[in-house]
Amino acid sequence: MKTKITLALVIAIAMTSCSKLWYWNDDDKKDEIKLTESNYVFEGDLYKYALEIRIDSLEDRAAYLKEIIGNNQGTPDIEKDFEETTANLANTAEIAESIVVFEDLADRLGRRNPIGPRPPRPGVIPINLEYIIVYNLEDVNLQINDENGAELAQSEGILYEIVGTNNMLMYKKVNITNAISEGAVIKIKRLNKLNQADSYSIQALK
Structure with a gap:
């Protein structure tokens, strides 16, 4: 019985450590990305923190x-x-x-909420950063610079709808151009559905 319980816990952890999301790509075909605790940031968390x-x-x-x-x-x-x-x-x-933060998604999307693992706390740059996820935004751009202003990462392309969220939850790819160093600054430009723009910066936490 103890072995079965341990195995069940291992399976549960494995199921919550990664979440598969479907989105429409440039060729108008359904594609897939995988989210983990260390490969994405949720913009709402960053904005609320700022x-x-x-x-x-x-x-x-x-x-x-x-x-x-x-x-x-x-x-x-x-x-x-x-x-x-x-x-x-x-x-x-x-x-x-x-502002809708990660913890609000279950109430906002209900069963349509496809995100499983929560991202790192605001200000912490995920070690395998690949995506920025947004809720109900027209556009977003992310840039990470080192303490001297040199670019370390930049979002690219357009926002893709995550299937099943009625255009409320979207994602954009983040391209890492150089190794993320201490003293890095996260810079975000956001545009909401009312075409109201805002920008903010966050000093990355160690």
Whole structure:
């Protein structure tokens, strides 16, 4: 019995370590990719992480300006800066709240959610990076540069629909041009379905 239980655990682990996804290729034929815990990033996770960093910075700025104003040292420019900072903070927090992260996919896609293994935490570059997966975006571009600005990786081609997700879940290939080094920076440009563009950078974690 113990042997059977151990074998069952091994099988379960093997089943969750890789997920096969179907998509339509350039020749309008159904093709297949395989996702593992170490070969893709989920853009929603990266964007939410970047927005949270923005929020922390804006909160610090707002608190600093509020203290100056509270000490009767405020000027019209400082008060204007405070108003703009708090408005930006509220807007950024609202955007962050609306972002779909990996953990939300089951609720959003239900049984249509084909992704099994979760990607590394935001900021960690997968050792075998091949794909960037997006949810409900018009387009996305990923670039990774070293600390001196030299290109290490770049997304290429167009977004492909992952079959069965009604165009909500898509992927793009990432081409590694040089070995990923310490101090690398992940740069993302995204375009949502309302044609609203945003870009952000994340310092890669060790």
